[in-house]
Amino acid sequence: MGNCCSDVGGGMAAVSGAASSAATGNQNDAVDMYLRSHGIHGLFSQIELSFSATSLRDRDVFSKSDPMVVVYIKERDGAINEVFRTEVVLNSLTPTWIAKYTITYHFEVVQNLLFKVFDVDTQYHNVEVKMLKLEEQQSLGEACCTLSEIVTKPNRSLTLDLILREESVSSTHSQHHGKLTVHAEECFSSKSTADIILRCIDLESKNLFSKSVCGDGFIFSYFLFVLLSGILVIFWCKFGLVLQDPFLVISKLAESGISIPVCKTEVLKNDHNPTWKPVFLNIQQVGSKDSPLVIECFNFNSNGKHDLIGKVEKSLADLEKLHLGREGENLYLPTLVGHNYENKILNSKLLVDKFSETVKHTFLDYLAGGFELNFMVAIDFTASNGNPRLPDSLHYIDPSGRLNAYQKAIYEVGEILQFYDADKRYPAWGFGARPIDGPVSHCFNLNGSSNYCEVQGIQGIMMAYTSALFNVSLAGPTLFGHVINRASVVACDSLSTGAKKYFALLIITDGVITDLQETKDALVKASDLPLSILIVGVGGADFKEMEILDADKGERLESTTGCIASRDIVQFVPFRDVQSGEISVVGALLAELPTQFLTYMRRRDIKPST
Amino acid sequence: METKSRTLEITVLSAEDLRIDNKPVKKNAYVVVSVDTFNNKATKVDGEGGSYPSWNDKLVMEMPSQTRFVTLQVKCKGSRGEKTVGLARIPVTDFVAGYSPEACLQFLSYRLRDPKGLKNGIINVSLRVKEPLQDCSLQAAGGGGNAAAIGLGIPIDGRRDYGVVTGIPIWTGYPSNSLF
Numbered sequence: 001m002g003n004c005c006s007d008v009g010g011g012m013a014a015v016s017g018a019a020s021s022a023a024t025g026n027q028n029d030a031v032d033m034y035l036r037s038h039g040i041h042g043l044f045s046q047i048e049l050s051f052s053a054t055s056l057r058d059r060d061v062f063s064k065s066d067p068m069v070v071v072y073i074k075e076r077d078g079a080i081n082e083v084f085r086t087e088v089v090l091n092s093l094t095p096t097w098i099a100k101y102t103i104t105y106h107f108e109v110v111q112n113l114l115f116k117v118f119d120v121d122t123q124y125h126n127v128e129v130k131m132l133k134l135e136e137q138q139s140l141g142e143a144c145c146t147l148s149e150i151v152t153k154p155n156r157s158l159t160l161d162l163i164l165r166e167e168s169v170s171s172t173h174s175q176h177h178g179k180l181t182v183h184a185e186e187c188f189s190s191k192s193t194a195d196i197i198l199r200c201i202d203l204e205s206k207n208l209f210s211k212s213v214c215g216d217g218f219i220f221s222y223f224l225f226v227l228l229s230g231i232l233v234i235f236w237c238k239f240g241l242v243l244q245d246p247f248l249v250i251s252k253l254a255e256s257g258i259s260i261p262v263c264k265t266e267v268l269k270n271d272h273n274p275t276w277k278p279v280f281l282n283i284q285q286v287g288s289k290d291s292p293l294v295i296e297c298f299n300f301n302s303n304g305k306h307d308l309i310g311k312v313e314k315s316l317a318d319l320e321k322l323h324l325g326r327e328g329e330n331l332y333l334p335t336l337v338g339h340n341y342e343n344k345i346l347n348s349k350l351l352v353d354k355f356s357e358t359v360k361h362t363f364l365d366y367l368a369g370g371f372e373l374n375f376m377v378a379i380d381f382t383a384s385n386g387n388p389r390l391p392d393s394l395h396y397i398d399p400s401g402r403l404n405a406y407q408k409a410i411y412e413v414g415e416i417l418q419f420y421d422a423d424k425r426y427p428a429w430g431f432g433a434r435p436i437d438g439p440v441s442h443c444f445n446l447n448g449s450s451n452y453c454e455v456q457g458i459q460g461i462m463m464a465y466t467s468a469l470f471n472v473s474l475a476g477p478t479l480f481g482h483v484i485n486r487a488s489v490v491a492c493d494s495l496s497t498g499a500k501k502y503f504a505l506l507i508i509t510d511g512v513i514t515d516l517q518e519t520k521d522a523l524v525k526a527s528d529l530p531l532s533i534l535i536v537g538v539g540g541a542d543f544k545e546m547e548i549l550d551a552d553k554g555e556r557l558e559s560t561t562g563c564i565a566s567r568d569i570v571q572f573v574p575f576r577d578v579q580s581g582e583i584s585v586v587g588a589l590l591a592e593l594p595t596q597f598l599t600y601m602r603r604r605d606i607k608p609s610t
Numbered sequence: 611m612e613t614k615s616r617t618l619e620i621t622v623l624s625a626e627d628l629r630i631d632n633k634p635v636k637k638n639a640y641v642v643v644s645v646d647t648f649n650n651k652a653t654k655v656d657g658e659g660g661s662y663p664s665w666n667d668k669l670v671m672e673m674p675s676q677t678r679f680v681t682l683q684v685k686c687k688g689s690r691g692e693k694t695v696g697l698a699r700i701p702v703t704d705f706v707a708g709y710s711p712e713a714c715l716q717f718l719s720y721r722l723r724d725p726k727g728l729k730n731g732i733i734n735v736s737l738r739v740k741e742p743l744q745d746c747s748l749q750a751a752g753g754g755g756n757a758a759a760i761g762l763g764i765p766i767d768g769r770r771d772y773g774v775v776t777g778i779p780i781w782t783g784y785p786s787n788s789l790f
Contacts, residue, residue, distance in 0.1 A: 529709055567717075
């Protein structure tokens with residue numbers, strides 16, 4: 001039974017709208033480092049979830065409910081952990097909460113979220129929302145979904161029905177307890193990148209006899225004098241003709257005044273007028289276009305102690321002005337004069353040869369623009385898998401329900417990709433088997449039909465797989481060329497209709513392929529299509545030859561006609577049983593998919609929205 | 611006989627790992643695109659790229675219907691004149707009757723071979739075939755079957771790609787592993 005009245009004092013307390021914990025820039029770097037050190041290299045961005053609800057139950061007697069949302073994450077092992085609470089909205093059955101929850105979006109992992117809405121009864125004025133005891137509050141309902149479901153919706157908003165837990169078990173029909181709408185917004189949309197070419201002229205040689213000389217050089221030249229004919233060395237030092245190997249370090253100034261390096265150019269050997277390769281700076285990474293940056297020019301020293309030649313303090317906007325005005329900025333060097341540091345202005349100048357800003361759309365932008373990832377699967381039915389009726393076969397269907405390697409791979413990849421496909425109809429093929437009354441086929445429809453190749457949902461793939469297993473006789477050899485060509489035709493057909501689709505073909509195989517060159521030919525032809533090929537190797541075979549197909553580990557693929565793959569579309573990963581909690585191997589397989597997608601779109605200059 | 615020609619828009623993007631006498635090319639590489647012996651165009655010279663030059667130069671050429679190959683020759687302007695660094699032959703069937711729909715922008719990369727036939731780098735291009743306006747009715751029937759009507763070749767074994775073959779000359783005395 002609800003409270004009589006609401007806590008008006010609590011309702012008047014201020015709530016900050018921005019995500020409370022995220023500190024701009026720095027947290028991103030720390031999160032980046034943490035994730036990379038744990039081997040997660042995928043494309044990830046920060047998403048802000050905001051909440052609103054309609055038609056909530058009224059639990060209070062004389063006023064309306066005072067609702068609050070609590071967000072939980074469901075881990076892979078089933079544990080449910082609370083991660084966030086919004087503020088309490090006073091006296092409303094259609095609240096819109098201000099507090100937003102920031103979560104990192106991972107493409108290659110299923111992120112299950114659970115939302116519970118509570119009516120807060122206790123007095124919450126002057127009490128932090130975190131301290132409220134949930135057991136004392138009344139539940140208005142709960143709902144769950146995955147993060148990918150939210151971001152793939154056209155306007156990135158997902159509306160869920162709230163259900164009450166006690167009733168879901170006992171009642172035969174669900175009562176309406178209102179709806180919760182979750183909206184996702186990409187923060188740090190990392191869109192604008194500045195492409196800069198920097199150049200220096202008249203870099204001053206370091207005079208060995210000046211105060212800031214490094215001791216090593218002096219001692220070295222002394223021994224040189226002793227060992228070789230001395231006069232030549234003295235002349236060499238006197239004229240200060242020391243070799244310069246300059247490079248630049250660009251740092252941003254944190255609020256505390258310390259500088260944090262953001263990027264570093266390559267080292268140019270022996271160059272007094274160096275022009276470095278273009279530097280790409282993410283404008284969000286440095287803060288904003290007006291954030292002060294320090295650009296320092298160092299002389300590379302192989303012992304790691306690089307000498308500072310000079311530095312300059314400019315923001316990105318200042319660099320743009322230098323580029324437009326075609327002027328240079330003199331470097332200065334803080335030198336010790338007496339007891340103080342003075343900035344000695346040098347003759348060397350920094351020039352900006354190129355400054356252009358480009359907008360780089362993110363993967364989520366394309367999803368919001370209506371692009372889809374279509375999943376296709378091809379399964380190896382060669383005899384090397386073993387007789388499916390025997391327990392040691394890779395295709396053995398365990399009556400106890402334990403999934404075999406093929407089923408696990410389909411399930412793990414499918415459960416992530418299914419949200420990115422609108423109609424959930426997946427083409428599924430088998431290869432290397434003899435269907436009933438037929439010759440060996442290297443690309444037959446898994447559903448047994450001769451007309452269409454699609455099945456409905458991941459369940460459809462599982463069912464077609466098990467039925468195909470007992471309707472075909474395993475044969476061989478292992479050839480990929482046919483399924484790759486078939487998938488290429490599907491991708492090409494979609495291209496000609498102008499659909500916004502990108503295809504991912506999952507090939508699950510137990511052995512090394514027999515037609516390496518034919519596969520390479522098929523891959524080279526497919527490399528210009530909106531298609532990525534994910535190959536999972538199951539069983540204990542030695543897959544070293546398969547790694548040739550993945551250009552990450554080798555050279556670009558070349559066909560028999562001299563044509564070379566225009567981009568790397570293959571990802572190969574051997575599938576091993578992974579304990580729960582570890583980063584799934586399949587995760588590593590999928591992590592590159594958004595990058596391959598973006599490479600395809602950016603190369604053709606295809607923008608997300610029409 | 612119909613002498614139909616199509617317009618080829620080819621953008622020569624970049625090249626990788628160019629060498630002369632086994633030493634990386636220093637500078638001044640450029641590409642000559644030829645449709646036949648008389649019909650050719652050259653890109654600008656890349657003075658800075660060295661052995662990984664990039665041009666991003668778009669050339670528009672007329673491609674007569676009998677064309678079988680588009681030839682790309684990478685040359686280098688040296689102090690002693692020009693040298694051919696490498697050659698690549700793109701069969702027209704690679705981009706006309708391939709997977710990509712007609713008039714679609716295609717990105718292709720090819721292996722370059724030097725005058726002795728040895729591998730010498732990779733060239734990256736993007737191209738698009740445009741139909742001249744007066745002949746669009748012929749193209750409505752579709753690419754593959756139409757080509758036979760124009761006399762592009764006799765289909766071998768019913769294949770759509772009309773069996774264009776690229777041959778690589780083999781000289782005796784060269785170790786076989788250097789050719790592949």
